[in-house]
Amino acid sequence: MNKREPSLNILAFLPSKAYNIFIAVIAKYTKLGEMQMNWLRRFMMGRYGTDQLSMALIILSLLFTWIARLANLPLLTLIGYVPLGLCIYRMLSKDISKRSMENYRFAMLMSPIYSKFKKAQLRFMDAKTHRYFKCPNCRTKLRVPKHKGKIIITCPKCKTEFTKRT
Numbered sequence: 001m002n003k004r005e006p007s008l009n010i011l012a013f014l015p016s017k018a019y020n021i022f023i024a025v026i027a028k029y030t031k032l033g034e035m036q037m038n039w040l041r042r043f044m045m046g047r048y049g050t051d052q053l054s055m056a057l058i059i060l061s062l063l064f065t066w067i068a069r070l071a072n073l074p075l076l077t078l079i080g081y082v083p084l085g086l087c088i089y090r091m092l093s094k095d096i097s098k099r100s101m102e103n104y105r106f107a108m109l110m111s112p113i114y115s116k117f118k119k120a121q122l123r124f125m126d127a128k129t130h131r132y133f134k135c136p137n138c139r140t141k142l143r144v145p146k147h148k149g150k151i152i153i154t155c156p157k158c159k160t161e162f163t164k165r166t
Ligand SMILES: [Zn+2]
Pocket: 135, 136, 137, 138, 139, 140, 155, 156, 157, 158, 159, 160
């Protein structure tokens, strides 16, 4: 995979669905009628809407608010409004290409973190079914299925045999 390309998963991560949810949440909590909903849709037309960066900003804002409440730091609550404000500004922006570029840069930045997270997730899933051992001779990492009892493992690299409980 080309390292300079952001992970496609990240770019395809539900921005349009998030936008629909956003509209639905607004409709639910403000009890908008059909006319106001149409107005809202018209108002949002030609505007950028949500993307991954905006969602990250919302999460950041919630995180600030949450920490502020836990640590009793009212100033942090105020700081938490900054990413929220940025998010709203980006959603309502009509400079689509500029906002897309920001999101692209953000995805590029997050791509290695995201793939690390994905790898950790896979390793966690794998830990349920497999165990890892190091060959006592050449330190090669060996992956062995779990729950097979005591087995003799042969290192594929140096052919050393050793016994392990799996
Ligand atoms: Zn070995």
